[in-house]
Amino acid sequence: MSVLQGLQDRAAARPAHIVLSEGHDPRVVAGAVSAVQAGIARITLVGTTDEVHRQLADTGASVGPMIAVEDPQTSSLTDEFAQTYFDLRKHKGVSEDIAAIQARDPLVFAAMMVRNGHADGTVGGAVATTSDTVRAALQIIGKAKDAPLVSSFFLMALPEGHPSGRSAMIFGDCGLVIDPNAEELAAIAVASAASCKQLLGDAPKVALLSFSTKGSARHPAVTKVSDAVEILQRDHPDLPADGELQFDAAFVPEVGASKAPGSTVAGHANVMIFPNLDAGNIGYKIAQRIGGADAIGPVLQGLSKPANDLSRGCTAQDVTNMIAVTTLQASS
Numbered sequence: 245m246s247v248l249q250g251l252q253d254r255a256a257a258r259p260a261h262i263v264l265s266e267g268h269d270p271r272v273v274a275g276a277v278s279a280v281q282a283g284i285a286r287i288t289l290v291g292t293t294d295e296v297h298r299q300l301a302d303t304g305a306s307v308g309p310m311i312a313v314e315d316p317q318t319s320s321l322t323d324e325f326a327q328t329y330f331d332l333r334k335h336k337g338v339s340e341d342i343a344a345i346q347a348r349d350p351l352v353f354a355a356m357m358v359r360n361g362h363a364d365g366t367v368g369g370a371v372a373t374t375s376d377t378v379r380a381a382l383q384i385i386g387k388a389k390d391a392p393l394v395s396s397f398f399l400m401a402l403p404e405g406h407p408s409g410r411s412a413m414i415f416g417d418c419g420l421v422i423d424p425n426a427e428e429l430a431a432i433a434v435a436s437a438a439s440c441k442q443l444l445g446d447a448p449k450v451a452l453l454s455f456s457t458k459g460s461a462r463h464p465a466v467t468k469v470s471d472a473v474e475i476l477q478r479d480h481p482d483l484p485a486d487g488e489l490q491f492d493a494a495f496v497p498e499v500g501a502s503k504a505p506g507s508t509v510a511g512h513a514n515v516m517i518f519p520n521l522d523a524g525n526i527g528y529k530i531a532q533r534i535g536g537a538d539a540i541g542p543v544l545q546g547l548s549k550p551a552n553d554l555s556r557g558c559t560a561q562d563v564t565n566m567i568a569v570t571t572l573q574a575s576s
């Protein structure tokens with residue numbers, strides 16, 4: 245069974261209520277219909293009522309009460325959300341009038357549904373940028389108390405029969421933290437390792453990636469990565485993590501053995517931590533578009549409740565997969 249089918253089957257065992265902020269987008273609506281048909285989730289689509297119903301009719305599917313529609317302009321929840329928004333943001337100078345406008349923004353409305361317990365998780369970003377999608381999650385749902393920061397990862401499902409013999413890996417952070425320092429990089433590694441266990445069920449082996457392997461180059465960018473490895477080894481001695489490693493040394497057993505002899509992670513890593521967002525975002529898109537991997541993300545980690553982003557280049561199948569991931573996060 246494929247990794248993505250496995251995720252969907254696990255999600256279907258404990259379906260959640262997921263709210264999608266872009267109910268006017270045909271890929272989102274088609275992905276929602278597939279998720280309902282697979283028993284993964286009950287869905288609320290946020291958008292203008294007529295437009296969302298038109299998109300639903302275009303799918304030709306009969307999904308009955310498993311898909312609801314909320315229009316922020318007319319919803320009975322909007323006043324409650326305006327009040328919550330005002331309470332949350334008044335210390336930033338937000339007025340009641342601005343809060344009332346913000347509560348009608350579909351991204352804010354969807355995040356509010358999760359914050360206030362009307363849904364278990366939210367997915368957006370098929371149309372909105374990552375900055376806007378993530379900002380709504382940060383401001384309204386907020387960081388979990390025990391998380392040092394919010395970051396993101398992609399679940400990369402390799403094509404079946406990949407010559408490496410691998411089926412799936414975690415790539416972090418390819419979507420959110422632009423230029424993490426060594427402490428932040430270590431925190432992204434710890435969170436991504438936990439996400440690997442949670443979603444793939446695999447024991448994590450974490451590679452902190454660089455253009456250098458074990459001192460082959462000297463530069464402050466390399467020192468940042470090796471400092472992050474020292475922090476991990478000091479604070480999380482039980483987590484198999486190594487670096488700095490080039491991607492080939494992290495992924496290919498023979499190259500790992502030659503460039504980083506003695507490392508138990510080199511050549512066998514399943515959690516790849518990129519040194520910054522340039523490397524991570526470019527790297528995941530190359531693996532997806534040239535390598536043929538399915539890329540599910542950016543999945544957010546470190547929030548107090550599940551909220552996830554998509555790439556604007558996503559397909560309906562990507563939306564269904566992200567609903568499955570969000571359901572699994574909500575039920576853990």
Ligand SMILES: CC(C)(COP(=O)(O)OP(=O)(O)OC[C@H]1O[C@@H](n2cnc3c(N)ncnc32)[C@H](O)[C@@H]1OP(=O)(O)O)[C@@H](O)C(=O)NCCC(=O)NCCS
Nearest residue numbers: 374375378379382383387393394395418419420421422525
């Ligand atoms: C996510 C992002 C928008 C946050 O930017 P920002 O300028 O800090 O945004 P805001 O100031 O509006 O942040 C909202 C709040 O979240 C907090 N915050 C920002 N980043 C955070 C993080 N990683 N973890 C926890 N909290 C964070 C801010 O401190 C702020 O708190 P406050 O409202 O109490 O002051 C920014 O990091 C970003 O644009 N990242 C890149 C996104 C992108 O384009 N990715 C490529 C495509 S996937």
Ligand SMILES: CC(=O)OP(=O)(O)O
Nearest residue numbers: 419542554555556557
């Ligand atoms: C994750 C990502 O790169 O998002 P987008 O393609 O929408 O910028």
